[in-house]
Amino acid sequence: MNTIPYNLIHEIENKYGCLADAPDDEPILAKIHQKFGIKERPPKDRAGRISALIKRGYSCSQIMQSVGCDNSYVYKIAKKYHLKFLPNFKYKLTDKSGKVAFLSSLSNLKALGIDRALSIEQATALLNQRGYTLSVKKYYRWNQVPEGTKYMKRNDKKIYVK
Numbered sequence: 001m002n003t004i005p006y007n008l009i010h011e012i013e014n015k016y017g018c019l020a021d022a023p024d025d026e027p028i029l030a031k032i033h034q035k036f037g038i039k040e041r042p043p044k045d046r047a048g049r050i051s052a053l054i055k056r057g058y059s060c061s062q063i064m065q066s067v068g069c070d071n072s073y074v075y076k077i078a079k080k081y082h083l084k085f086l087p088n089f090k091y092k093l094t095d096k097s098g099k100v101a102f103l104s105s106l107s108n109l110k111a112l113g114i115d116r117a118l119s120i121e122q123a124t125a126l127l128n129q130r131g132y133t134l135s136v137k138k139y140y141r142w143n144q145v146p147e148g149t150k151y152m153k154r155n156d157k158k159i160y161v162k
Contacts, residue, residue: 005031005032005035008028008031008032008035009032011028012026012028012029012032015028046067046069047077047080047081049067050063050067050069050073050074050077050078051077051078051081051083053066053067054074054077054078054083054084054085054086055083055086055143056141056142056143057086057087057088057141057142057143057144058088058141059085059088060074060075060085062139086141086142087104087142087151087153087154088104088139088140088141088142089102089103089104089139089140089145089151090103090104090105090136090137090138090139090140091103091104091105091106091108091134091135091136091137091140092134092135092136092137092140093127093132093133093134093135094132094133094135095131095132096131096132099150100146100149100150101149101150101151101152101159102140102145102149102150102151102152103151103152104151104152104153104154104156105154105155106118106120106123107154107155108152108154108156109123109127110157111152111157111159112127112130112132114126114127120134120136145162146162147162148161148162149161149162150162
């Protein structure tokens with residue numbers, strides 16, 4: 001069983017502030033990898049792919065599945081390039097005039113005065129009565145939201161405009 005090389009970890013923390021901020025080519029980090037038998041390090045192009053996916057609105061879990069890495073590496077790349085994860089949306093709300101808004105959850109319907117928790121079927125029926133159409137999709141990613149469109153983030157009562 002391998003013991004954790006705390007002395008090497010402390011060296012990196014003293015040099016970079018935390019382990020996640022150490023660059024991939026740091027020799028001390030290579031020693032830690034060697035200690036645990038990690039032979040293959042993430043290829044350089046993986047970082048570019050991860051940053052591109054973050055910019056397109058993919059979540060950390062979606063990136064992990066797509067790229068084949070763990071969440072700590074995804075967050076490390078996001079931090080290194082000063083990127084923020086953008087909201088994904090599950091619902092697209094369209095009014096009679098064709099104006100669109102994207103919602104993260106049904107709780108965002110409180111902005112329309114719908115306070116109680118509803119099933120998707122109940123929400124759709126109630127919105128249809130009020131002249132709205134609700135479309136449901138697994139993901140509406142940030143890059144699919146047109147500029148100037150309104151949206152609401154999960155657990156947030158504010159309405160934003162992209």
